[in-house]
Amino acid sequence: xxxxxxxxxxxxxxxxxxxxxxxxxxxxxxxxxxxxxxxxxxxxxxxxxxxxxxxxxxxxxxxxxxxxxxxxxxxxxxxxxxxxxxxxxxxxxxxxxxxxxxxxxxxxxxxxxxxxxxxxxxxxxxxxxxxxxxxxxxxxxxxxxxxxxxxxxxxxxxxxxxxxxxxxxxxxxxxxxxxxxxxxxxxxxxxxxxxxxxxxxxxxxxxxxxxxxxxxxxxxxxxxxxxxxxxxxxxxxxxxxxxxxxxxxxxxxxxxxxxxxxxxxxxxxxxxxxxxxxxxxxxxxxxxxxxxxxxxxxxxxxxxxxxxxxxxxxxxxxxxxxxxxxxxxxxxxxxxxxxxxxxxxxxxxxxxxxxxxxxxxxxxxxxxxxxxxxxxxxxxxxxxxxxxxxxxxxxxxxxxxxxxxxxxxxxxxxxxxxxxxxxxxxxxxxxxxxxxxxxxxxxxxxxxxxxxx
Amino acid sequence: xxxxxxxxxxxxxxxxxxxxxxxxxxxxxxxxxxxxxxxxxxxxxxxxxxxxxxxxxxxxxxxxxxxxxxxxxxxxxxxxxxxxxxxxxxxxxxxxxxxxxxxxxxxxxxxxxxxxxxxxxxxxxxxxxxxxxxxxxxxxxxxxxxxxxxxxxxxxxxxxxxxxxxxxxxxxxxxxxxxxxxxxxxxxxxxxxxxxxxxxxxxxxxxxxxxxxxxxxxxxxxxxxxxxxxxxxxxxxxxxxxxxxxxxxxxxxxxxxxxxxxxxxxxxxxxxxxxxxxxxxxxxxxxxxxxxx
Numbered sequence: 001x002x003x004x005x006x007x008x009x010x011x012x013x014x015x016x017x018x019x020x021x022x023x024x025x026x027x028x029x030x031x032x033x034x035x036x037x038x039x040x041x042x043x044x045x046x047x048x049x050x051x052x053x054x055x056x057x058x059x060x061x062x063x064x065x066x067x068x069x070x071x072x073x074x075x076x077x078x079x080x081x082x083x084x085x086x087x088x089x090x091x092x093x094x095x096x097x098x099x100x101x102x103x104x105x106x107x108x109x110x111x112x113x114x115x116x117x118x119x120x121x122x123x124x125x126x127x128x129x130x131x132x133x134x135x136x137x138x139x140x141x142x143x144x145x146x147x148x149x150x151x152x153x154x155x156x157x158x159x160x161x162x163x164x165x166x167x168x169x170x171x172x173x174x175x176x177x178x179x180x181x182x183x184x185x186x187x188x189x190x191x192x193x194x195x196x197x198x199x200x201x202x203x204x205x206x207x208x209x210x211x212x213x214x215x216x217x218x219x220x221x222x223x224x225x226x227x228x229x230x231x232x233x234x235x236x237x238x239x240x241x242x243x244x245x246x247x248x249x250x251x252x253x254x255x256x257x258x259x260x261x262x263x264x265x266x267x268x269x270x271x272x273x274x275x276x277x278x279x280x281x282x283x284x285x286x287x288x289x290x291x292x293x294x295x296x297x298x299x300x301x302x303x304x305x306x307x308x309x310x311x312x313x314x315x316x317x318x319x320x321x322x323x324x325x326x327x328x329x330x331x332x333x334x335x336x337x338x339x340x341x342x343x344x345x346x347x348x349x350x351x352x353x354x355x356x357x358x359x360x361x362x363x364x365x366x367x368x369x370x371x372x373x374x375x376x377x378x379x380x381x382x383x384x385x386x387x388x389x390x391x392x393x394x395x396x397x398x399x400x401x402x403x404x405x406x407x408x409x410x411x412x413x414x415x416x417x418x419x420x421x422x423x424x425x426x427x428x429x430x431x432x433x434x435x436x437x438x439x440x441x442x443x444x445x446x447x448x449x450x451x452x453x
Numbered sequence: 454x455x456x457x458x459x460x461x462x463x464x465x466x467x468x469x470x471x472x473x474x475x476x477x478x479x480x481x482x483x484x485x486x487x488x489x490x491x492x493x494x495x496x497x498x499x500x501x502x503x504x505x506x507x508x509x510x511x512x513x514x515x516x517x518x519x520x521x522x523x524x525x526x527x528x529x530x531x532x533x534x535x536x537x538x539x540x541x542x543x544x545x546x547x548x549x550x551x552x553x554x555x556x557x558x559x560x561x562x563x564x565x566x567x568x569x570x571x572x573x574x575x576x577x578x579x580x581x582x583x584x585x586x587x588x589x590x591x592x593x594x595x596x597x598x599x600x601x602x603x604x605x606x607x608x609x610x611x612x613x614x615x616x617x618x619x620x621x622x623x624x625x626x627x628x629x630x631x632x633x634x635x636x637x638x639x640x641x642x643x644x645x646x647x648x649x650x651x652x653x654x655x656x657x658x659x660x661x662x663x664x665x666x667x668x669x670x671x672x673x674x675x676x677x678x679x680x681x682x683x684x685x686x687x688x689x690x691x692x693x694x695x696x697x698x699x700x701x702x703x704x705x706x707x708x709x710x711x712x713x714x715x716x717x718x719x720x721x722x723x724x725x726x727x728x729x730x731x732x733x734x735x736x737x738x739x740x741x742x743x744x745x746x
Contacts, residue, residue, distance in 0.1 A: 072710075082499055100498055103497070104501070105499070105501050107499040247604070253601075253604075254603060254604050256693075257691065257693065263585075263586075264585060267585070269585055323499070323501060407712065407713075409711060409712060410711070410714075413707070413712075416693070417694075417695050418695075420603075420604060420694035421695040423694070424604050424605060424606060424695065426695070446495075446714065449495065449504075450495050450502060451497045451502065
């Protein structure tokens with residue numbers, strides 16, 4: 001009993017001492033900003049370097065980065081945290097989650113509101129239109145903070161081109177010409193002339209933008225939740241038919257969902273691969289052959305093609321703390337979020353990120369910095385994704401602005417499933433488009449119903 | 454003289470029951486109740502707008518072709534996994550039960566796979582079956598078989614069945630071996646003296662005596678195939694290609710976690726809950742009656 005009392009007294013003393021010491025420290029402690037991201041190594045480390053640099057640049061705010069798994073896992077974690085009233089201040093959200101976040105009502109703090117309330121200035125006019133359009137409302141007000149953006153481009157094996165008697169410095173610009181190239185590559189000894197990662201992103205979403213055909217009504221969903229799929233159109237059908245035929249003829253090989261199809265390229269298995277421009281670092285490190293990059297081809301004869309492609313990657317969303325009224329954030333916390341956004345928006349920071357990672361610069365000013373430094377002379381082709389995003393003069397149409405569909409993660413999966421059925425010979429290219437449309441419309445209706453009012 | 458312990462008052466026995474009841478309530482009834490409640494709701498992902506829809510999630514579910522596809526997949530998958538895992542384990546256990554040199558080592562090695570985490574096991578199988586990096590996958594290609602489980606639903610299903618069954622063989626093996634060792638030698642010797650050959654001895658003496666073990670394992674394996682194979686499927690095929698390897702438990706994950714459709718996901722969980730209750734009831738009811746001891 002005596003021991004217990006002594007211990008208790010000691011604990012109390014220690015507690016008091018801690019409190020006494022901590023109180024003055026607290027007054028000066030920087031405001032902590034929780035930041036959840038979904039980038040694995042090495043990209044995650046590069047991202048956290050930027051956070052460290054921001055923290056060192058000023059004393060008032062401290063951004064605390066945490067890796068929460070892949071993009072979809074980060075998304076689910078942030079949503080679950082919001083429901084439990086402990087959402088992070090900032091979450092990195094992949095582009096397919098954009099529609100869901102836009103409709104998230106009081107769970108998010110739109111960037112335009114955040115900047116207006118805190119008085120922090122960011123010049124969004126300098127941002128690439130394709131980047132800006134993807135993350136803003138139809139009237140141009142920014143909803144989230146663009147950061148790591150990429151687009152789908154072509155990677156090709158120049159050695160395989162040489163072996164097939166093709167000019168390694170001229171990648172075909174049209175799908176008509178590509179069809180001939182695939183046949184020659186096959187004849188020239190390539191087992192898999194072409195494959196793809198992110199199958200729907202490259203061959204449905206970007207394909208539609210480049211050909212200026214709608215993916216969905218209401219400007220791909222920018223105009224409201226009552227949108228319907230429009231992928232069942234002649235241009236899309238022609239391409240889907242080609243992919244299915246090429247798969248059957250051994251000219252194309254479906255490489256699986258997400259990025260699992262990527263390793264086939266640096267290993268030299270497939271001669272051509274369509275995937276993200278962010279693939280660069282890996283190809284540089286692993287490919288034992290000479291390679292090149294090119295813009296995604298288009299079907300000659302399609303009016304208005306080729307237009308700009310659309311972006312992938314992720315943006316940063318400011319979140320409120322939980323469902324309770326008021327959102328549970330202090331003006332200081334919002335200020336810290338805004339300051340961090342301003343920091344990463346600086347052309348110098350953005351240009352360095354672009355050169356370190358292979359993501360595209362999101363601002364014209366950063367593109368100019370990289371060019372002035374001679375980055376594109378030393379890394380031929382590193383400007384292809386940016387030029388592709390600016391193709392068509394940078395004038396975005398309703399079809400090339402981006403995609404704003406609720407439940408888009410599910411819609412992508414649906415399209416991939418239907419494509420996989422066709423590649424197995426279980427259904428035709430037309431059925432892919434018909435079935436995807438029916439199933440995706442159901443998702444859109446459910447989302448509309450759950451998010452109305 | 455037996456001393457009877459009788460508690461005075463009704464409070465103490467209830468107090469003694471409280472910890473167990475609390476655990477059951479907090480970890481079973483509460484989440485199960487939440488799932489049932491959630492299954493009657495439609496909600497946006499963030500839980501900001503909620504609509505009570507009664508049984509609509511269920512009626513939608515049973516009208517969904519994909520769900521019926523998942524039911525058929527699950528039935529086929531579970532039967533195949535249980536059959537393969539039980540058959541292989543029984544065969545191995547019978548072999549290991551013989552008087553052979555190094556039996557101890559042999560038994561230990563057979564038990565090892567059980568210690569491998571499901572996701573890890575799946576990755577090992579992936580390394581074997583991957584069309585371009587896998588040993589077996591490349592072997593198939595060399596033999597002229599077009600092997601690509603990413604675009605062939607049949608091959609994908611075969612692969613997840615194999616990986617899931619392999620994992621369970623060890624567990625079954627231990628039980629079968631223990632079952633075999635508890636069969637009295639005198640019975641077998643009597644049968645041998647009566648002139649029964651090994652095969653006949655197996656089917657008329659050993660197998661009936663093993664049937665309680667086999668029945669128990671059948672239920673355990675079915676439950677395993679239903680609920681514990683998520684890791685294997687997730688690591689190998691993610692339910693694809695198409696929906697060829699999408700089982701009920703995997704669909705709960707896809708709809709709830711990936712597609713953020715909590716209402717439908719909860720409805721599917723409730724269906725699974727009913728199935729597991731039924732399986733457990735069958736086990737308790739029939740295991741004691743229908744089988745020989």
